[in-house]
Amino acid sequence: MQVNDRRPRTAGMAVRGRPRRRDVLRGMAVGTGALAAPAWLTACSDESTSGPTASGEPQRGGTIRMGGAGGGATDSIDAHKPVTKLDIARVHQLYEPLLIRDATFELVPMAAESVEPNKELTVWTARIREGLTFHDGRPVRPEDVIATYQRILDPKTTASGAQLLSFLDPANGMRKVDSRTVEFQLERPSALFLDAISEYFQGIVPEDYDPKNPIGSGPFAYESFDPGEQSVFTRNDEYWREGEPYIDELVIIDFPDDTARVNALLGGQVEAIESVPYGQISTVENNGDFTLLTSESGNWNPFTMRVDAEPFSDVRVRQAMRLLVDRQQMIDVVLVGNGAIANDIYCPGDPCYNDSLPQREQDIDQARSLLAQAGQEGLQVQLTTSPVAQGIVEAATVFAEQARAAGVDVQLNKVDTGVFYGDDYLSWPFAQDFWGTRSFLAQVAQGSLPGSPFNETHWEDPEFIDLVEAAEREPDQNKRCTLIQDAQEIEYDSGGHIIWGFINLVDAHSTSVAGLEPNVAGHALDRYGFRHAWLAS
Numbered sequence: 097m098q099v100n101d102r103r104p105r106t107a108g109m110a111v112r113g114r115p116r117r118r119d120v121l122r123g124m125a126v127g128t129g130a131l132a133a134p135a136w137l138t139a140c141s142d143e144s145t146s147g148p149t150a151s152g153e154p155q156r157g158g159t160i161r162m163g164g165a166g167g168g169a170t171d172s173i174d175a176h177k178p179v180t181k182l183d184i185a186r187v188h189q190l191y192e193p194l195l196i197r198d199a200t201f202e203l204v205p206m207a208a209e210s211v212e213p214n215k216e217l218t219v220w221t222a223r224i225r226e227g228l229t230f231h232d233g234r235p236v237r238p239e240d241v242i243a244t245y246q247r248i249l250d251p252k253t254t255a256s257g258a259q260l261l262s263f264l265d266p267a268n269g270m271r272k273v274d275s276r277t278v279e280f281q282l283e284r285p286s287a288l289f290l291d292a293i294s295e296y297f298q299g300i301v302p303e304d305y306d307p308k309n310p311i312g313s314g315p316f317a318y319e320s321f322d323p324g325e326q327s328v329f330t331r332n333d334e335y336w337r338e339g340e341p342y343i344d345e346l347v348i349i350d351f352p353d354d355t356a357r358v359n360a361l362l363g364g365q366v367e368a369i370e371s372v373p374y375g376q377i378s379t380v381e382n383n384g385d386f387t388l389l390t391s392e393s394g395n396w397n398p399f400t401m402r403v404d405a406e407p408f409s410d411v412r413v414r415q416a417m418r419l420l421v422d423r424q425q426m427i428d429v430v431l432v433g434n435g436a437i438a439n440d441i442y443c444p445g446d447p448c449y450n451d452s453l454p455q456r457e458q459d460i461d462q463a464r465s466l467l468a469q470a471g472q473e474g475l476q477v478q479l480t481t482s483p484v485a486q487g488i489v490e491a492a493t494v495f496a497e498q499a500r501a502a503g504v505d506v507q508l509n510k511v512d513t514g515v516f517y518g519d520d521y522l523s524w525p526f527a528q529d530f531w532g533t534r535s536f537l538a539q540v541a542q543g544s545l546p547g548s549p550f551n552e553t554h555w556e557d558p559e560f561i562d563l564v565e566a567a568e569r570e571p572d573q574n575k576r577c578t579l580i581q582d583a584q585e586i587e588y589d590s591g592g593h594i595i596w597g598f599i600n601l602v603d604a605h606s607t608s609v610a611g612l613e614p615n616v617a618g619h620a621l622d623r624y625g626f627r628h629a630w631l632a633s
Contacts, residue, residue, distance in 0.1 A: 152610070158631040159345040160609060162621055163357045163369040166484050167350030168514025171323035174307040175299040176248050176255035179517055181370065181485065181530075184296060185348055185622045186321075189329045190231075191299025191312035194222055194241070195290060199615040199623075201445060201533060203290055207236060207300045207313060211293070217285040217571050222293075224276040229334050230302055231317040238272035243303040245270060256549050260292040260541045263568075285569045287576060291538040296623075315341045315627035324350055324514070335627070342611070342630035352513050354483055361386065361604060367631075368605035368612070370621040371486045374432040380604045389603040389621075391614035394445045394533035396438060397488055399479070399495065399594035400552040405525040407472050411590045416466035420499045422458040423596045430490045434600035441584045442595060445616075446536040448577035450584040463502045476505040477526050482516035485530035486599065492528060522552050532618045536580050540564050544587070553592025560586045608632055 164182040172183045175191045194208035205211075210223045228236040248255040249266040263282045264270065273279050282289070292298070299312055310318045315337070316329035326349040331341050349366060351357035354373040361369045362383065372380055372388065380386050401408035401417060408414055423437045438444070439455055467473055481492035489510065496506035516527075529552055531543070542548055545564070546556045560583050567579035587593070603621045605612055611629040614620050 152632060154339070154342045154611060154628075154630045155633060156342050156344075156630070158343050159347060160343050160368060160626060160629060160631065161347040161349060161366040162626070163349050163351045163360050163366040164621075165354070165357065165371040165486070166352055166513035166517075168324045168352065168512070168517065170514060170517055171321075171350070172307075173310050173318070173321045173327065175301050175305070175310065175312060176253060176257060176297055177307075178256065178297050179521075180513065181622060182348060182350055184618070185370070186327050186329075187296050187299060188314070188623050189316040189346060189348075189626065190310055190314045190318060191296075191301065192314050193294055193296065193298040193300065195294035196296070196624075197294055197533075197617045199613060199617070199620070201616050203294055207241075211290065213289065215571075217287060217289070218282050220280045220282070220289050221273070222278045222280070224278070225336055226276065228313055228336055230313050231311045231332055231334075232302075233334070234302065236300060236313055237275070237303075238278045240303050241278045241300055242270045242272070243305070244298075244300050247301070247305065248298065254549075256297040256542070257292070257295055259545060259547050259549060260288070260295065260298070260538065262541075262547070263289070263292075285571065287571065288537045288541065288568050291535050292541070295538070315624065316346055319345075326350060337627065341627040343626070346626050352483065361606070364606075367609050368603065368621055370603045372602045372604050374430065374434060374487055374490070374602070377432060377434075377602055385607055386604050387607055387609075389605065389612055389614055390434070391601040391603075391616055391618075391620055393599060393601055393616045393618070394443060395531060395599040395601060395618070396442055396595050396597070397485055397491060397528060397530045397599060398442075399491075399596075400524070400527050400529055401592040401594070402523075402525045402552075402554045403556075403590075403592040404554045407470070407475060407477070408525065408592065410470045410472070412466040412470040413472055413475070414590065414592060416463040416470070416472075416502070417499075417504075418456055418594050419459045419463040419466070420502055420504060421495065421594060421596050422498050423456075425498070426491060426494060426596045429494050430487045431597060431599065434602060435597045438595045438597050439588070440591065440593060440595045441588050442531065442593070443534060443536040443539050444598060445533060446580070447573070448536060448580040450581040450588075452581070453585060453588050456588075458498070460501045463504075467502070467504070474503055474505070476507065478507045478509050480509045480511060480516070480520075480524040480527040482511050482513050482528075484513055484516055484528075486602065488528050488530065491596070522550065524552075527552070533616060536584070537564065537568055540583075544591075555587075555592050557586060557590070 166180050167182045173186050178184045178187045192206040196206045198204045208222045209225045213220045246266045248257050263286045271279050315335050317332050319328040319330050321327045329346045357369050358376050360366045427435050481489050499506045543550045544555050563579050563583040567576045570576040610632050612625045615623045
């Protein structure tokens with residue numbers, strides 16, 4: 097099934113239930129329409145914005161300055177090692193993977209024009225987009241694609257996407273077929289392949305890639321980078337999308353402090369900001385010079401309990417902590433209504449999501465009982481928090497208040513973003529984090545397996561691992577769903593995440609900026625939004 101790359105943007109996606117097997121297999125070839133977006137992915141409607149927005153024909157020229165949340169001395173511009181929201185924003189400007197999930201969560205071609213499997217899901221063939229070039233004018237070749245994945249899989253790189261590509265032998269699993277075609281021979285069947293190559297941290301880079309002089313094929317080229325301060329990008333005049341990008345220059349500025357970021361927008365120091373603090377939405381909304389950009393999503397900001405560290409090594413404590421949470425109050429107070437209740441499992445947009453599990457609700461008496469059984473009456477714990485994403489610190493404060501009802505003393509350890517993502521990142525016994533919208537198998541590979549790069553709960557359950565591995569190998573969608581739902585039930589019962597809600601993402605920009613649109617796969621300004629943004633006169 098081929099997709100026309102010039103198709104118009106749509107306002108939303110058709111509602112579908114669990115896909116039939118023939119629909120899934122048909123969607124596996126990208127140039128490929130992939131699966132239609134789930135019903136909750138409705139962010140591309142006109143109702144997702146507020147306030148006046150510039151319109152008319154796109155105009156070329158000018159500079160847009162974007163204020164991003166967080167940042168610090170550990171900022172990265174490496175194609176394959178983004179961690180913070182600002183790292184992610186930079187990656188999206190410079191690099192493009194073979195595929196990407198677009199604003200409606202549909203898989204669409206990027207550096208590739210098509211990717212197709214054999215029937216057994218063991219051999220996949222990618223066709224590079226005709227005429228695609230890097231920022232320095234060199235063509236993107238099969239050798240570059242192969243070298244990209246070899247770099248990601250090299251343990252010395254410590255790349256974010258290595259676990260996702262674990263089905264590839266870097267030495268013998270890829271070969272050049274012709275000047276535009278790469279064949280991937282997998283060591284095991286994998287239904288994860290398309291999602292694995294579509295992540296933002298799997299961008300294609302030249303064979304001689306140097307992260308100190310970063311070159312990609314994205315809409316903007318590297319100009320300068322000052323960690324913890326700002327990065328500057330210029331228009332890629334040879335970008336493959338006709339006419340894009342429209343602006344001459346994009347500047348991404350670090351703002352670790354939420355209030356400073358909002359004040360920079362209101363004061364005209366930037367034209368756009370991502371992650372408007374929920375408590376300040378009305379301030380922006382009531383100012384006629386600015387427009388809110390709201391994206392409904394499957395993003396989640398969990399509390400993370402290390403299952404290998406006391407007191408959370410006792411499953412009864414983990415279960416009790418989950419029962420302390422008044423989820424509706426979290427949505428109402430932390431998100432100011434901008435979200436939906438979650439049930440301690442992730443990826444609600446996955447067609448296999450287990451919505452049959454009983455909705456977990458606050459139960460103070462049961463929480464007390466479980467803590468008593470674990471010998472943890474009067475429990476005191478330290479929760480490390482940081483303003484790494486919208487609502488994180490606010491959620492910590494509300495959770496600490498809710499926990500008091502069961503006699504649990506949650507002491508907040510608020511650190512700046514640089515410290516949070518410093519040497520102790522992924523080691524805090526009790527902390528928080530943020531995650532984007534993914535399919536289940538892709539999310540597991542990133543955060544719930546022993547080899548995952550961001551296994552913040554140190555989760556390692558043999559039965560869960562067996563189910564996930566079987567699901568990845570299973571070509572039949574209905575059988576795969578059964579395996580995934582069984583795996584989700586294990587995490588629901590004994591995992592280390594407290595997943596209390598799915599987050600509406602709120603960005604904002606000046607009314608002089610046109611062309612930006614919501615994106616359910618992540619903040620619109622983290623993604624490729626600026627490639628089709630322009631400044632209206």
